Amino acid sequence: MSKVTIVTGHYGSGKTNLAVNLALWQSPCRIADLDIVNPFFRTADFAELFLRNNIQLNVSSYANTNLDIPALNFGLSAEPTDKLPLIIDVGGDDEGAKALGRYKNVLNNREVEFIYVVNFRRFLTQTPSEAERLMREIEAASGTSATAIVNNTNLGEQTTADIIESSVVQAKELSRITNLPLLFTTAKAGLFPSDRHGIKPIDVFVKTFI
Amino acid sequence: MSERVLMKGNEALAEAAISAGCKCFFGYPITPQTEISAYLSKRLPKVGGVFLQAESEIAAINMVYGCAGTGTRCMTSSSSPGISLKSEGLSYIAGADLPCVVINVQRGGPGLGGIQPSQADYWQATRALGHGDFHVIVLAPSTVQEMADLVTRAFDLADEYRMPVMLLADGLLGQMMEPVVFKKREENGKSFDKSWAANGHGGKRKHNIINSLYLEATELEEKIHERFKRYDEIKAKHTMAESYMTDDADVIIAAYGSTARLARTAAEKARSLGIKAGVFRPITLYPFPVNELREATKTAKRVLVCEMSMGQMVDDVRLALECKIPVDFFGRTGGIIPKPEEILEKLKGV
Structure with a gap:
């Protein structure tokens, strides 16, 4: 059976952008937008990109409409989901993680990677201990335990190599206190010459406004 | 906290309100401003403040009325349809000369409209926020940093006047999200x-x-005159504006809030094509920076106003x-964000 990757974290940690990158790496695959919290900046924004790259998108038919209701009107379990790797982009914080509960049956008997995404330049997750506290809230709300950490530290357009390098130390500390592996640290493609610190180049898809 | 952190505009505003000494928040959720409530519900009680989700926008503004009467710094927040509901309470607060801060994170209207960004409440904010002869000071941020900075300014101006x-x-x-x-x-x-x-x-x-009722007409007139003298002082002392590449400009794009960001990009592209x-x-926005605009348009032959509305600030x-300089308008509405390229096309035509 194929793997399920769950992407959770603080609002604005970069979950959606990471989920889009994960989908592109794993294509052909399926991605589910489980964000019931934020009606803006979500996986559903990339429907065309997914279509071009052989990625199936499961999303509420109300996403990106003016009807801002927390509806999840699709059934992952009814689909032949086990044929393809599945990436689940979860809404921010513990509020967003609650939505995972509905799909617990999908996760049974499947290999699950539950990623906690952290951005140490985000307010309320600026230290490893703050980041751990938020992770525990997400775990409690979703009824599922994290299995790995991805360090996605960034300051948007103003991200520098220094900011990322200094975040690696914090990510390693978070890994130590939570006893979870640090899968990798991300950096916008082109920011680092090589794979120093196990830094993985990612593309930035989430909209920016000048 | 002096380091740059990445925050949503709504969160930055909420955090800045706490630093500015806001002790009480009363509100009712509505997209796209709910993060303000969510944030303050977690943070305000930890700093000895009160967060209260009211049963409606009307209740919330009347709680602000009561709280403001005690001299406590307080705030409410909503988006367009919710602000309409608050208009009666706002008129009473203005009529009782009480300081408070009101946030409107605008969305498309009229009616329930839509949840995407809009600037169609300009007239309401600057002209008709409630019944009666009164104004409120209206500040328009354009960056996440300004969402934070201007809320501090808002509390100071509210208390001063x-x-x-x-x-x-x-x-x-x-x-x-931007660094702040x-x-x-x-x-x-x-x-x-x-x-x-x-x-x-x-x-x-x-x-x-604390009262807004005056049974004697002469007394009410006198009260309103006193209030309008304060508005004159604010006009003289507190208008704010930003001019960008206006010194030698032939054409000026006038825009506020997030539209001004798009206007900057359009103006830079225009410059690269040889259009000044x-x-x-x-x-x-109230008071409108009249003198600053006249100064910025000294060399201008035309002005193009850009808004996310059918044209209100125009x-x-x-x-x-x-009417000394021809003024044109370009806008998108209903929740559509104009593209810098569209503004540029319009600019070429004027």
Whole structure:
């Protein structure tokens, strides 16, 4: 059976952008937008990109409409989901993680990677201990335990190599206190010459406004 | 916290309100400003403040009325349809000369409209926030940093002039994330006279009354005249605007809030094509920065006003320029964000 990757974290940690990158790496695959919290900046924004790259998108038919209701009107379990790797982009914080509960049956008997995404330049997750506290809230709300950490530290357009390098130390500390592996640290493609610190180049898809 | 952190506009505003000494928040959720409530519900109780989700927007503004009467710094927040509901309460607060801060993170209207960003409440904010002869100061941020900085300014102006101050943002500014720095506030900021507050006289002074009812017409007229003298002082002392590449400009794009960001990009592209374009951005919408606009358009032959509406601020631009320079308009509405390329196309045509 194929793997399920769950992407959770603080609002604005970069979950959606990471989920889009994960989908592109794993294509052909399926991605589910489980964000019931934020009606803006979500996986559903990339429907065309997914279509071009052989990625199936499961999303509420109300996403990106003016009807801002927390509806999840699709059934992952009814689909032949086990044929393809599945990436689940979860809404921010513990509020967003609650939505995972509905799909617990999908996760049974499947290999699950539950990623906690952290951005140490985000307010309320600026230290490893703050980041751990938020992770525990997400775990409690979703009824599922994290299995790995991805360090996605960034300051948007103003991200520098220094900011990322200094975040690696914090990510390693978070890994130590939570006893979870640090899968990798991300950096916008082109920011680092090589794979120093196990830094993985990612593309930035989430909209920016000048 | 002096380091740059990544925050949503709504969160930055909420955090800055706490630093500015906001002790009470009353509100009712509505997209796209709900993060303000969500954030304050977690943070305000930890700093000895009160967060209360009211049963409606109307209840929330009346709680602000009561709280403001005690001289306590307080705030409410909503988005367009919710602001309409608050208009009666706002009129009473203005009529009772009470300071408070009101946030409008605008979305598409009229009616329930839509949840995408809009600037269609300009007239409401600057002209008709409630019944009666009154104004509120209206500040328009354009970045996440300004969402934070202007809320501090809003609380100070509200206390100085004993009146409501509105921050008129939009869904784009509320939802977008940018690095922000929280400046250390000098001690607790300025101190303001609160001898009018109904906060318990302890038998030591005459009791204060908070009221907007005047049975004698002459008394009411006198009160309104006094209020309008304050508005004149604000006009003279507190208008704010930003001019960008206006010194030698042939054409000026006038835009506020998030539209001004798009206007800057359009003006830069125009410059690269040899069109001498500049941008004028009002930061105070009431009072409108009339003199600043006249200064910025000294060399201009035309002005193009850009808004996420069918054209509302365009009236203030025409009034300020007294029709001495032709004023055109370009806007998208209903929640559509204009593209810099569209603005540029319009610019080429004017």
